[in-house]
Amino acid sequence: MNRYIKKIIHEVYEQRTDPLCAYIYDLEGIEQHVRNMVKTMPKQTNLFYAIKANPDKRIIQALLPYVKGFEVASIGELKKVRDVSKSIPILFGGPGKKDYELEMAMKENVFYIHVESLLELRKLIMLAKKRDKHMHILLRMNIRTKTLPKTNISMGGRPSQFGIDEQLMEEALSILKERENTHVHLKGFHFHSLSNNMQAALHVDMIHHYLQKVEQWKNAYGLTINVINAGGGFGVSYDATTRFDWPLFTSLLAQSEAVQNLGDTQLFFEPGRFIVADYGYYVAEVIDIKMSVECCFAVIRGGTHHNRLPASWGHNHPFAVLPLERWQYPFARPEVKQSKVTVVGELCTPRDQLHENAEVDSLRVGDVLIFEKSGAYCWTISHHDFLGHPHPNFYYIMEGNYYEANNYSIEQYNG
Numbered sequence: 001m002n003r004y005i006k007k008i009i010h011e012v013y014e015q016r017t018d019p020l021c022a023y024i025y026d027l028e029g030i031e032q033h034v035r036n037m038v039k040t041m042p043k044q045t046n047l048f049y050a051i052k053a054n055p056d057k058r059i060i061q062a063l064l065p066y067v068k069g070f071e072v073a074s075i076g077e078l079k080k081v082r083d084v085s086k087s088i089p090i091l092f093g094g095p096g097k098k099d100y101e102l103e104m105a106m107k108e109n110v111f112y113i114h115v116e117s118l119l120e121l122r123k124l125i126m127l128a129k130k131r132d133k134h135m136h137i138l139l140r141m142n143i144r145t146k147t148l149p150k151t152n153i154s155m156g157g158r159p160s161q162f163g164i165d166e167q168l169m170e171e172a173l174s175i176l177k178e179r180e181n182t183h184v185h186l187k188g189f190h191f192h193s194l195s196n197n198m199q200a201a202l203h204v205d206m207i208h209h210y211l212q213k214v215e216q217w218k219n220a221y222g223l224t225i226n227v228i229n230a231g232g233g234f235g236v237s238y239d240a241t242t243r244f245d246w247p248l249f250t251s252l253l254a255q256s257e258a259v260q261n262l263g264d265t266q267l268f269f270e271p272g273r274f275i276v277a278d279y280g281y282y283v284a285e286v287i288d289i290k291m292s293v294e295c296c297f298a299v300i301r302g303g304t305h306h307n308r309l310p311a312s313w314g315h316n317h318p319f320a321v322l323p324l325e326r327w328q329y330p331f332a333r334p335e336v337k338q339s340k341v342t343v344v345g346e347l348c349t350p351r352d353q354l355h356e357n358a359e360v361d362s363l364r365v366g367d368v369l370i371f372e373k374s375g376a377y378c379w380t381i382s383h384h385d386f387l388g389h390p391h392p393n394f395y396y397i398m399e400g401n402y403y404e405a406n407n408y409s410i411e412q413y414n415g
């Protein structure tokens with residue numbers, strides 16, 4: 001945990017009377033982490049950040065000097081990145097791209113479009129010609145393999161709405177060769193087959209599999225390939241098990257003959273979760289503690305409308321208890337000791353649960369829970385306005401200091 005977190009909570013707590021509920025993003029931690037990540041990457045590789053994991057503009061800003069670019073999957077996300085930089089390379093992906101999205105992608109000079117279907121390819125060819133705009137693309141491929149690592153989310157190696165079935169590859173290539181196509185240029189392939197893989201060696205195996213596939217396609221169809229995008233999916237553990245070993249991953253890559261033989265072909269990675277997960281803290285005050293049918297519940301000011309990840313994945317989200325002393329009532333302060341506690345939110349649904357049967361030493365109403373690992377897919381995937389409770393406050397740690405700011409909503413970029 002960042003050493004300033006508790007100090008920040010104490011200071012914020014002193015300044016206010018309503019119960020605490022906040023996100024704290026450790027921007028300097030993110031910077032440090034991504035600098036370390038990039039340091040060990042082989043020279044044929046490039047790091048992008050998939051902003052859907054956390055599209056907070058200040059995070060994009062903090063990452064800007066260290067990443068090659070950003071992966072986006074909507075115009076809202078595209079504009080967010082362009083708000084921070086007019087020139088940083090953008091990869092534009094996503095199933096179901098609309099004409100206006102493809103046109104905006106052209107207007108905003110995206111680096112590569114990840115084309116996900118044959119229809120999308122035809123539309124892009126038509127629109128690029130109409131605008132007289134040359135576009136570089138990667139075909140997102142769904143490869144038919146049974147050997148991808150097993151994780152709790154997978155997007156490939158099985159029937160899926162993502163990418164182009166590898167059996168349709170020849171058709172895609174023939175569309176690209178049609179006389180109609182004057183402006184769309186195939187530069188490589190994109191794969192993003194899974195999320196939250198914990199095993200570095202398996203990840204390298206998967207990449208070898210991608211590289212082998214591309215080698216076969218190159219030979220079979222006489223293609224020149226500049227880029228292979230191997231996606232994201234590097235795992236973060238939310239329990240005591242070990243996390244993805246990035247130094248091991250990059251050292252295996254550096255030793256890999258297939259990677260060394262890439263020559264001028266660049267290998268891209270576009271993780272989201274692994275870059276930001278550890279640098280967000282969701283902080284919420286305990287409003288009530290009660291027993292119900294032999295079970296103890298702690299109700300917090302907040303819940304899954306701010307941090308839906310534990311409900312979405314069905315996991316128990318790790319947290320620490322920060323004892324706070326304020327108690328302004330003339331009656332006893334509820335407290336449990338050495339107890340199992342189920343942590344739930346302020347919503348009127350039993351699904352609003354962040355941790356079941358957590359062991360706590362001591363917990364009182366008015367203490368604060370600090371949910372760690374809340375930097376990725378927490379705020380951004382949550383139904384913020386369900387039940388109409390106020391949003392959390394947002395604080396940002398930078399250069400040993402912190403400041404409060406509005407969290408930009410994505411709506412303002414689509415509006």
Ligand SMILES: *Cc1c(COP(=O)(O)O)cnc(C)c1O
Binds near residue numbers: 053094192194232
């Ligand atoms: C979501 C997504 C990512 C990032 O995935 P993580 O599991 O957060 O690393 C990368 N690429 C694509 C195409 C995605 O959809």
